[in-house]
Amino acid sequence: MFEKEERLLAEMKHETEKESMMVPDEALDSAIRSGIRAGERRWKKRYRLRAASAVVIAAAAALLLTLWGGGSTPGPSPQLAQGPYPPLTGFDIAGDITASTANRHGLIQPVNQSKSSGEYTVTVQGVLTGPQRLQVFYTIENHSGRKAMVLREELKQPGSDYKLSYGSSTGGGSFLETGMSTKQVNYYFDESTPIPESVTFAVAVAPYSTNTVYSRKSPDEEVMEMDLSLDLETMRRFTSTVPLNRVIEIQGQTMTLKEAVLSPAGITVKANISRENSMKVSGLFQPYIESSKEGSSAVQLGNPLTWMPGAQGDMTYFFESDALDQPDTLVLKAGGMQAVNQEEMQIVVDVKQKKVLSSPEDRIQFGDYTKSKDKYTLSLKYEERDFNHGAVSIDSLGFTDGKGKRHAFNEAEGSRTNAESTAGNGYRYTTLYLYLEPEDYPQPLTFDVSSFPGVIEQAIEVPIQ
Template sequence: MHNNPEHNDLEWPQLEAMKGHTEQITVPVAVKDAIQQGMWLGRKRKKRQMRMRVIYSTMCLLVLISVASVRFSPVVAAYVSDIPGLRSLVELINYDKGLQLALDNNFMQEVGISEEHDGIKFTVDGILADESRVIIFYTLDNLDGRKEVINLQNVKIVNDIEASLSYGSSEFNKEWVSKQGTIELNLQEGAEIPNTLELELNLGKDRVSTANSTLWHFVIPVDKEKFEGLKETYTINETATIEGQSITFEKMTVYPTRIGLEVVYDPSNSKKLFYFDDLRIKDEHGDTFGTITNGVSGSKIDENREVLYFQSNYFKQPNRLYLRASSIRALDKSKLEVKVDLDRKELLTRPDERLTLDQIGISILDFRLKNDDPLDENRTFNLFSNSYKDASGQSFDSNQSGASQGMFQYYIKNTDYQSPLTLTIVDYPARIHGDINIKIK
């Protein structure tokens, strides 16, 4: 989860895409009706003074797996069985074995505070927290059955803390009874978690309908002694070269809820390196811990440096660790700009013939992307930056985008432009291949 932060200014009906460092998870059709599928909604924030970093994973997909499709370890099942509200919430992290290990090791902090307004009960069930992030587990109960769609809106942490928020929206049946989800607080390096977190939010179908709605407020206690000092840091400083492109892996920090890997891309690279397809961490037993795919999966330090997040193996304490990868999505830096002629309704520049302009509507550009690469099966690309410019050089923000397999919608401001518009590619199904095999310890 862009991620981002910077998040949550987009409305659910218009979004089917994942922003920033995100991937798509396929869920069995048999449990489709039980799935709560959320999207990390977002847009780039205005830079604050003194902020060193901006989390740029702007949107990340949350998939809430059905109880029929998952199995929990006996340790987890026994631990949560006596805590109201937490047993079913464990399903929300079934996709992340690092978080499951945290539960196995009694790392969940029970909270159990709630408020009721207008037939809805919101309960903060518990939190998973370390020095890197806080995951807040919540339950929504439809007490009188009157509410059809209730999404989280205007979520914020009142405390002055260097962090960003990610949270999801859910699909609702007309007669829903209970919904569960998570809110993720991603801390910038060096940020301190207070003894209590003050959470505020609104509930409603969309931002417009919740403009004058009740403000919900929760004071969440945090047991800092439970996680203070729980991290391990490894200095790597190894450089890999793939098809002439250099990547340096500098440092890895292992926290109980995730791993952060600092990566530096050589500024002299001829290609823009977007994302690793299969970067993972393996131990001496062959157990693999991959990148985070449901939540914030990376944070940008500067143009050529970032932190990538992985599922955590903190509680396994492996004796040997290796970093492996075989392909990276990348594109020549000379091909990153796509120019759209608004008058002739055509593309003046594009990376290759696979990208085409389908149509131009009011405040929207419709693209098609032909892609038969098996590595991209079930993957939806966030093609463009949310900032674009016209021929005069004036910059604009695209607040919304939407995607489905092979289709991409890019929303633009309804105003007079000097054609053409220039859009910048931030991900594309072009690749470099090679073997990365680095020993971490």
């Protein structure tokens, strides 16, 4: 554990596992920095997105900026406090605040559809829907007698091979033992891509091999597809919008928090970065929402995924939610603002010389440049000094060659970068993988950097409810 397509980072399969994007300790660090969590989750970033930790402690602040107001949350009315569905069973969702809250309130829609191919059977048990989110709960039966892997979980337009635009994270791991496995995948839609009333859910499974560990396709794969009808009407009844319209200013840099959308599938906060900023501002530093209810301990609602600022500065934060339990207060908190100098936000590489000519703070080194029939892969190594201050991410819309021509990233790889962390000589390094189309590019190549570690620390609090 999105998908404007594609501004983003990427999918990596780690045994511990990318699909949880390195949650524990180093894994969690990696998740914050690069969008990959290991453990039992995978982040496939099919856009320009950034992962953040599920539980974050705001940095000690030099100055508290409190932005009062925000409006009161309409919230579900009493007669709508209980949804129409029976509780989903058979899934361990106790640690998933959003899903467990929605399940208690009867808002996970039963599906119970199955599709078999070869020696595998996929059954979608239920879905949880929000305005820009979809969580799919499913099982896989592996009757092959050998270990297998989930290569990909896609959403497409029914009746076509057109993949929808989204970011995604997966829980349950990609490795499949013989027998039954439970899985769940979260899809995050861009604001310009309304969630449709029906989607085709496709799962690709292949026998495990060393060749499939880092692949999304295999000649031995079996693909199971099924059309899902989504109950958007019920979702809308339990969704409310809270105007915020609050401008945050720190050391002359500004961003606007526009509104918060509370739905059964989570809380979404819409923001905009001012184009007048003198620095490259990429959003809030370590944001989370604190939920409080009298008589109970405060709950921190994590930020699993963020759409980074687009051309107009618009960005979207996705948070967990227990809003259906009607907490007394919901407060958005952060430890400051991500900001770096504008002129440093490019990486210039000469792949023939195998050299990085320039990069932010001269902290990115050449890794490798490999070629295959389907793609050329450029890897870059980034020396981490302050990983808590954010992730390095490359603008996935494309790059510029030595003659000024723009190129897209390799389409089959989703226009993304992967990241992994390694330690050596007392330093920690992140490796960025850039997938290029097979072509002889005039040198050097210039890549725009969409985010780079740099923080103006100052505590922020914005009441949502």
